[in-house]
Amino acid sequence: MEAIRVEDLTKHFEGIVAVNQIRFEVKQGELFGLLGPNGAGKTTTINLLATLLKPTSGRAWVAGYDILTERNQVRRSIGIVFQDPALDVKLTGRENLEFHAMMYGYSKAERQIKIKEVLKLVDLEDKADLLVEKYSGGMKRRLEIARGLIHEPKVLFLDEPTLGLDAQTRRKIWEYIKKLNQEKKVTIILTTHYLEEADYLCQKVAIMDRGVIIAMDEPQKLKDMLGGDILSFELENNYYSGRWQEKLKNLPWVKSFSWENNSFSLTTELGERRIPEIMEMARQEGLAIKSVHLHKPSLEDVYLYFTGRKIRDEDGILETRNQRAKRLSWRR
Amino acid sequence: MISWTAVYVLWLREIKRFSRARSRVLGSLAMPIFFMVSLGLGLNQVALPGLERNIGYLSFLVPGIIGMSLLFSSAFAGLSVLWDKEFGFLKEIMVAPVNRLSIVIGRVTGGTSIVIFQAIIILLFSFFLGFKFPGLFFLGLAFIFMILISLTFLGLGLIFASLMKDMQGFSLVMNFVIFPLFLLSGALYPIRNLPTSIRFLAYFDPLTYGVDGLRWSLLQMSSFPWILDLSFMVLFSLIMLGLGAFLFERQEST
Ligand SMILES: Nc1ncnc2c1ncn2[C@@H]1O[C@H](COP(=O)(O)OP(=O)(O)OP(=O)(O)O)[C@@H](O)[C@H]1O
Ligand SMILES: [Mg+2]
Numbered sequence: 001m002e003a004i005r006v007e008d009l010t011k012h013f014e015g016i017v018a019v020n021q022i023r024f025e026v027k028q029g030e031l032f033g034l035l036g037p038n039g040a041g042k043t044t045t046i047n048l049l050a051t052l053l054k055p056t057s058g059r060a061w062v063a064g065y066d067i068l069t070e071r072n073q074v075r076r077s078i079g080i081v082f083q084d085p086a087l088d089v090k091l092t093g094r095e096n097l098e099f100h101a102m103m104y105g106y107s108k109a110e111r112q113i114k115i116k117e118v119l120k121l122v123d124l125e126d127k128a129d130l131l132v133e134k135y136s137g138g139m140k141r142r143l144e145i146a147r148g149l150i151h152e153p154k155v156l157f158l159d160e161p162t163l164g165l166d167a168q169t170r171r172k173i174w175e176y177i178k179k180l181n182q183e184k185k186v187t188i189i190l191t192t193h194y195l196e197e198a199d200y201l202c203q204k205v206a207i208m209d210r211g212v213i214i215a216m217d218e219p220q221k222l223k224d225m226l227g228g229d230i231l232s233f234e235l236e237n238n239y240y241s242g243r244w245q246e247k248l249k250n251l252p253w254v255k256s257f258s259w260e261n262n263s264f265s266l267t268t269e270l271g272e273r274r275i276p277e278i279m280e281m282a283r284q285e286g287l288a289i290k291s292v293h294l295h296k297p298s299l300e301d302v303y304l305y306f307t308g309r310k311i312r313d314e315d316g317i318l319e320t321r322n323q324r325a326k327r328l329s330w331r332r
Numbered sequence: 333m334i335s336w337t338a339v340y341v342l343w344l345r346e347i348k349r350f351s352r353a354r355s356r357v358l359g360s361l362a363m364p365i366f367f368m369v370s371l372g373l374g375l376n377q378v379a380l381p382g383l384e385r386n387i388g389y390l391s392f393l394v395p396g397i398i399g400m401s402l403l404f405s406s407a408f409a410g411l412s413v414l415w416d417k418e419f420g421f422l423k424e425i426m427v428a429p430v431n432r433l434s435i436v437i438g439r440v441t442g443g444t445s446i447v448i449f450q451a452i453i454i455l456l457f458s459f460f461l462g463f464k465f466p467g468l469f470f471l472g473l474a475f476i477f478m479i480l481i482s483l484t485f486l487g488l489g490l491i492f493a494s495l496m497k498d499m500q501g502f503s504l505v506m507n508f509v510i511f512p513l514f515l516l517s518g519a520l521y522p523i524r525n526l527p528t529s530i531r532f533l534a535y536f537d538p539l540t541y542g543v544d545g546l547r548w549s550l551l552q553m554s555s556f557p558w559i560l561d562l563s564f565m566v567l568f569s570l571i572m573l574g575l576g577a578f579l580f581e582r583q584e585s586t
Contacts (some may be wrong), residue, residue, distance in 0.1 A: 050427050053584050076429035086420035090349045102341045103428040131352075147424075 001064050003028045003155050003187035004049065009058035011044050020046040020211035021058065026204075027190060033202035033219075036192040037307055039092040040208040042191040046132040046157045049189075050080050061155045077133075079153035081144055083160050083191075089133035092312070093124055093143050096132060097150060104151040114231045118146035121176055123169070135180045138165055145173060149180065156180070158190045170197070177201060197210060208308045214279050215306045223297040226305060229271030233278065235262045236288035244285050248278075270298070338430035342438025343445065347407070350446045364401040364454050368393060368461065374476045378516070383520035387553060392559065394458040394517030394569035395474075398451050402481040403517075403539055405450055407510045409443030409487015414499045422585050432581040440486050440573065448475075466550045472547035473558075480565035481542035485510075487572025494579035512570065519543050523555065536566040562569075 004026040019041040026032045034042045045052040045225040049062050051071045060067045063077035087096055094115065101111040119125045122142035132140060158177070162170040178201060180186045186312055192198050198205055199219050206216040215222060238261045248266065249257045253274065255267040268274055271294045282289050350356065367522035369499045372390035383392055416422040425435055455474075459465060466474070516530070517523075517539035523531055534540050545561035554561065 052423060052426060072429065072431060075427055078427070080427055082419050082420065082423055086422075086424045088345065088349075088421045088424075089419065090352060094346070099341050099345060100424070100428075102337055103430060105337065105429075139348070 001028070002026060002061075004062055004189070005059040006045075006049075006060055009042075009045070009048060009060050009147075011048055011053060012056045017211050017226050019048065019055075019238065022208075022211075022213050024206055024213060024216060028185060028187055029181070031177075031188045031190065031203050033198040033203055033205035034189060034208060035303060036191075036199055036208035039210075041211040042208055043159055044188055045100070045208070046080070046189065046191065047158050049074075050078060051075060054063060057278075064261060077154045078157060079148050079151055080157040081148035081161050082160060085140055085144070085162070086317070087132050087140060087144060087147075090131065092129050092131055092158075093135070094128040096143060096247045097128075097147055098199045100147050101150050106151070114150050118149050121149070121172065122146045123172075138169070141165055142169065149176065152180070152186060155187045155189070155199050160187060160193065161189055162192070162194065170194075174201060195303055199299040215302075218298055222294045222302040223299070226297045226301055227267045228269035229297065230265055230267055231274060231278070232265035232292075232293040232295070232313050233263060233282070233289050234291045235264075236290050239287060241285070248281070269303075296309075333432040335430040337432040338428065339438040339441065339455065341444040342425075342435060346439065346442025346446060360401070360450055361453060363404075364397045365457055367400070368397050368454070368458060369412055372397075372461065374481075380521060380525075382524050384553060387551060390458075390461060390552055391463060392547075393520070393523075394463050395550050396543050397458075398454055398478070399481060399517060399519050399539055399543040399546055400514055401454055401540070402447055402451055402478060403485050403514055403545040404448040404510060406482045406485035407449060407489040407506070408444060409439075410486040411493050411502055411505065412443075412493075413439070413490060413493035413580070414481040414496060414502055417497070417585070419494075419500050426585040429502065433577060436490065436573075436580055438579040439490070440483065443486045444479060444482045446502075447480055447486075451478050451482075463550075468550075470549045470552070476548055477549055477561070478567065479540060480562075480569050481539065482547075484542070484572045487569065487574075487576040490576030491572065491579055494576065494583045513537050513539050516540065517543050518523050518555070538565065538572075541565055541568070 002025045002160065004024075006022055006024050007020055008021045008023060010021050012016070018068060022041075036042055044053065048055050049067060051067055051074050054068070056331070064073045065073040065077065067074055070221055088099075091099070097115045097118065098111060106114065116125075118267055119128055122145055124139060124142055124146065127135065127139060132143065135143065141164055145158075148156065148158065148161075157325065161177075162173055165173065174197065177188060177190070179187050190198070190201065202219060204216070205222070208214070213240075217225075238317050245257075245264075247261055248254065248264070255269075257266045258264065275292055279289065279292075306314045336446070372393045372480040375389045377540045378389060380389055380392070383389070412539055413422065416425065428435075455463075465471075488509075489505075492501065492509070496502075496505075516534045518534060519539065523534045523540060526534060540563040541556065545555045545558055545565060547560065578586040
């Protein structure tokens with residue numbers, strides 16, 4: 001049985017199609033990433049799965065329970081860290097955690113142990129008895145993460161968990177998420193705008209845009225789709241030789257090739273191993289190479305490739321026709 | 333199945349929040365007490381048509397002011413779900429593995445506790461102004477009416493809070509629903525003084541029966557038989573709470 005199964009899930013808000021007939025599965029124990037630009041429908045998807053919203057059409061099962069007909073069982077199986085603040089600011093940090101632990105049926109002794117543990121994790125031990133309205137933004141975020149981790153659910157939703165946190169805290173949270181996933185076998189669905197976070201944590205990612213899933217696979221496989229590493233060579237002088245260009249282009253391991261006045265670049269797998277070979281060829285040709293740059297495709301490249309925009313842009317840069325054609329062809 | 337832990341947690345939350353909000357405590361007491369002092373003492377000598385001779389206006393007013401305090405505070409407590417929506421805390425409550433009825437019961441018991449606490453203070457203050465102690469039996473009956481009034485309007489607040497998306501509607505409800513309910517109820521003057529058409533409206537106002545029941549309990553004077561007041565209040569509170577719980581359960585909460 002899958003931890004999550006989604007079949008043609010759709011959600012309309014007055015005229016907007018926020019989520020449009022998406023389908024996916026998340027295996028038990030998987031750490032699954034949901035990426036996509038603002039307004040892609042990530043939060044809506046999570047809210048649907050967490051029973052906070054009712055789908056317009058389609059079905060889904062979380063931990064084997066139907067999100068429409070077995071809402072209480074779904075709720076019992078999940079934990080969630082919301083994208084937007086969801087704390088009672090008139091209570092102290094500890095009280096927020098206490099109330100949560102009580103709602104999830106922990107005894108007093110268990111509560112004390114758990115709360116101590118999560119407070120330590122997010123480094124809020126000395127602020128625990130302060131009213132939450134006196135917390136800074138990052139402290140509130142940390143408290144919410146702590147709360148989401150108190151009860152160890154079968155399925156944990158993290159909607160941009162590390163947004164606005166400093167690098168150090170973020171690292172710590174990453175390690176905890178990983179540990180939770182590996183040791184406690186918690187299935188985790190994570191949305192994030194930090195692609196390095198998704199790359200580091202997720203075993204599988206789905207890229208969402210305008211309510212639909214446009215690509216879904218293991219991060220490495222997605223990167224491989226881009227055709228490998230990009231090797232760029234910068235030359236000392238302008239140089240032009242059609243024959244030599246042909247020679248490079250026809251090497252069996254070169255996937256694509258481009259030339260400008262004083263530089264050329266090519267795509268290949270295992271780029272680092274090809275550098276000596278190219279250098280040797282250039283020496284024979286009498287070319288002086290000034291610098292070499294090896295670029296391994298990152299999840300960021302994959303993301304750009306599929307969405308045609310940088311992740312931070314509100315509305316997206318206008319796509320070039322080329323990018324759009326590529327993206328659409330990937331959509332199939 | 334009702335989760336009593338969840339009920340307790342939500343009750344405790346209301347109490348903690350209330351005890352920390354000093355201005356809310358003071359504000360909710362100041363208004364009724366000002367009313368009682370200014371109107372009650374100021375108009376005490378005035379012979380109001382429809383009032384029996386031996387009952388001064390202050391005595392007549394005390395049950396009305398208690399009803400008013402119960403009405404406003406209960407509606408406020410019910411509508412405070414809107415605050416939770418605004419601050420996002422409702423989501424945290426709504427994903428918890430407890431059924432919606434437990435959540436509603438927790439909120440309602442929390443709200444009622446606070447509201448009754450306020451009513452007791454107002455009643456104690458009225459004794460200080462010269463209101464006569466009605467005796468233990470009638471005091472008990474008065475408490476029953478207080479609780480029923482509180483449940484009815486908590487339910488009403490919950491109904492509106494479930495129908496609205498944000499706090500925009502709060503003052504609308506307060507001005508166009510709660511305030512008219514107060515004025516129509518006979519809290520300030522006997523409803524038999526009202527023109528027939530308006531009096532007809534008053535018969536649909538739950539607070540009319542609530543205040544009348546309180547007046548019977550505290551003064552042994554009333555427009556309707558107390559048993560009728562009691563039956564109506566039980567009916568109203570059941571309907572309002574039922575509808576409130578139903579709409580609360582049905583709402584989407586993001
Ligand atoms: N309660 C709502 N009412 C109306 N429209 C909504 C509501 N919630 C979301 N939307 C719309 O649905 C679309 C998807 O929103 P959603 O919050 O799921 O995006 P997201 O992928 O989480 O974006 P972000 O990265 O900014 O968090 C948006 O166009 C948004 O305006
Ligand atoms: Mg979102």
